[in-house]
Amino acid sequence: MEPNVLCMSSADRLSQARSRSRSPLNCETKEDLLTAPVLCCVILGGPGSGKSLLGSSLQQRFPGFLGISCGDLARRLTFCDKSPFLNSVAKQLKDRRRRKKAFGRVTEIVIKVVARAVSSGAFWGIIVDGLRDHELPDFEAALGSRYTVLAHLSCPSDVMLSRLSSRQDREGDDRLGLVETDAAGRVQAYLERAPEETKNLRAYAEATSSRAFFDLDATLQVPSLVEDMVARLNAFAKSSGFSLDAQTAQTDTASVDWELHISEVASRLDREFHPDGKPRSKHNAAGCEKAMRRRYLGSVCSWNNRQSGPQGPTSSLQQAAPPGALKTRMAVYFASTSAVQISGLCFR
Known part of the structure; x- marks a missing residue:
């Protein structure tokens, strides 16, 4: 008889998984139920809508949640100079003709890194920002979370432009090709696809009762926005039969060594693929x-x-x-x- 995962702490779930000789995620298969996160909160929105800020604020509110920025992980990947495969992908990102395909590869690698890190720690919940709507199915399948919340930040174009203009370029933006794109161009590109993207997110969330879609007002002050999000999360948790406050303080998120997980995934990719992407196996x-x-x-x-x-x-x-x-x-x-x-x- 399987234990009730909703009532188990992260330490207990990880101990149970190890006692059954469960191996860490091999970056290709869905991890075991005992080490999969119970709740995955994905924050989506346009550039400058406040995804990273909301994610970090929620992590402070729920210290047991592991905060993950896919954008920051993508930047880290471009600095992994010891991997021939990742070096090749970084070079492709600088080529406008090959950038779109290279971005897809970066996303796939980020998902592998996140899945490996989450599997090794048995985190009760995770907070993710930086994903696109078409990337959600692969991400959710890799993590195997029981419940998924999609929090979409609705933000007018003038607010996004104002925030982007005051933001400094982050280390790695040049390697990802983000420096070459002006703020107005990024906002305009997002606004063109936003209606279809929001529609897809709603449909994806409504396909099953284990998902929920929250449409948030990104123009609210941060404390008000966080309280609104927390209230919605607690309501969803209660309707699903678990309590956030009872479990989220039982996970140590400071133990995640992202560089180690990136290095292990990169080593595996180097063994399986040539730098040009052709398989070695x-x-x-x-x-x-x-x-x-x-x-x-x-x-x-x-x-x-x-x-x-x-x-x-x-x-x-x-x-x-x-x-x-x-x-x-x-x-x-x-x-x-x-x-x-x-x-x-x-x-x-």
Whole structure:
């Protein structure tokens, strides 16, 4: 019988997981229920809407919640000089033609780092900012949280522009290509996609009772905004059968070594991929070889059909090879065993 995770502290859940010999998250599979966070609070909004400020304020209100800034983690990744793969991604970010694809890779790596850190600590709750609507399914699947709250900050364009103009460039913005984009351009790009993005967020949250969508007024003073958010979180927790204050003070969030998790994920990526993104693994190589064999045999079968007479195509074991046939085709014609096995000699 599974224990009631909602009534267990983070330390108890981590102890239970270790007693069952659960290994840390391998960055590819959903972590075990005992080490997955119970509540994941994702803060979304436009540039300058106050996502990071609200996240840090909520973390002070709920000290047991692990605060995660995906933007800050992305900046850290660009400074991981010991990883050839991450160095290659950082170079692609500086190329305007390859930047969009590189941003997607950065997001995937950030999710891997966060999932590994969360799995190793068994945090009861996490607060995340810096995600986009289309990134939520992958993020939620990687963490395996029981409940997800989407807090969207609605903010007018003039307020966002005012806040961005007073903000200094953060270390790593140049590597992410953010310095090249002016504040007005970033705000305008967000406003163009905001209606569709908000619609998608609502639909995603309403798809299941384990999610909730909060539309917050970003123009409120920080204390008022935090109290509004806390009240909504407590109401959602009560309706879901758990209490935030009873559990969130039982997690030590100061023990997270982000540099260690980044280094471990980077090392794994270097083992699995070349700097240009091509896979190194034997499994992927075997898959490519298998696909090559299928394409080759398909072309041979097509050639056999074209060479067949009025009686239709004959068996490859009975049909003689024409004088000009390639040696590889002859191997298929006169195979005494599987054509796939013999033709495999051509690729070795």
